[in-house]
Amino acid sequence: MSLFKVENISIAFGGVKALNNVSFEVNEGEVFTIIGPNGAGKSTLFNVISRIYQPNEGKIYFEGNDISKVAPHKISSLGIARTFQNLELFENATVLQNLLLGRHIFKKTNFLNEMFHTPKVRKGEMEHRLKVEEIIDFLDLQHYRDTLINGLPYGVRKNVELARALCTSPKILLLDEPSSGLTNEETNDLGFWIKDIQSILKITIIMIEHDMSFVNKVSDRILALNYGEILASGLPSEIKEDAGVKAAYMGE
């Protein structure tokens, strides 16, 4: 059964049709990659999925429920997490604080308890901290725990954003160009981590990516977009041979 389904999504900005009748399904446990030249509508699609943009037409289903009308701040409690192409971290906070914010949706204590920092609150904080430490170990961030984000190199920041998304204990993870700005070595590491997230944490991944060798290495299925329309979709080997995709990338 498909975990995530997008049905006939269309969205226009003024006269520009950014997405035109796009539909696809993502199965539980797979790495699903969206590719396409610049301006193909990949990021728009992501912003529609994560509810920043309201589509003109179409519906989005997650675990069989229609989430097309859900407010953006409710998305993470449904179990959908995302990272951003240009990083959206809390710059003046430490890595640990950023990750702890990922646990925000799970805090159930009430206001007065928090004001007086009661044992119940302390117990909750400890549980959240343990979860965060698991993720820190998973992504090798031990070294940076108490460093401010604005003092970190770009590659580490990308990693922190991934970690923060994982801290929300998602069922599905949306990655917007996870390898952009990374060195070859960092991209290699990322490949292993994505495989680990898939196999160990059992999280489904939808990702936008440009680096084709990276895409072919980690993806189970690929969707190619061009000018807001679906060009092709299928296994990496099929996409590689697809005439339309070749034309879009290389020119006619």
Next chain:
Amino acid sequence: MQLIQLIIDGVASGCIYGLVALGFVLIYKATETINFAQGDILMLGAFVAFSLIGVLGLNYILGFVLTVMIIAVFGFFLDAVVVRQIIGQPAFATVMLTIGLGFIFRGFASIYWGTDIFSFSTPFSGKITEVGGLIISYVNISIIVGTTLLMGILFAFFSFTKIGVAMRASSENQLAAYYMGIPVKFIFSLIWSISAGVAAIAGVLLAPITLVDTSISLIGLKAFAAAVLGGFGSIPGAIVGGIIIGIVEQLCGTYENYLFEGIREISAYLVLILTLIIYPRGLFSDKAEVKKV
């Protein structure tokens, strides 16, 4: 001795500036807009307290709490209904809007309550205490103690509570806050609500000194100077900025003869200009330090 006396008076009026400045800072940090109606909200607070305590004859504490609640709810809807409509417009639009709102509030107050000067009795009015030769009025004590308590509560609120942390997160990065499950728009309205509530507290505490009329909204101007002086960044900065201006104003007023006539009225802005020449970012700029909301 007289100097200490003056400083105490200055700290008290400075606390009021600081509280209003705090409202400026909270809203600016979160939404990057400046609410120029902050002083007018203080005025509304004083008037509502006058209606509840002076006219309806409610108990002071009850009247105080009710006033703060009413103004806080008012602040919430001010953002949710009016200010939110112009999100995405140039910053200038918000400036014009809030200045306009200030005029409306003042106009409403003079229509509804009239242009007379009102007062209502408080448990602090007219009482003084003597400590080692210093004469301290209960009103001043109430202002200083009230401000200190409020600062403590706000500190705990922003440091320990889920919603306080959500506010800091929303101030820092709206998009990321959304994906941490924080309802950012609601949080922004809450920040307006807190700012309005704090202004109302300042208004009620101030009422025994300045009495209640529409001109007290002008405190907003000096409070703005205090906020800039404090670096427009941190809560402590706003309060310290307010206190500095309060003390300088008090000293200038008393030693006017040695300086020049009327210096009291412009002292707040003189301090501001002099400080900005030396520290262009204000005293407590938040650059390169952890954001304190």
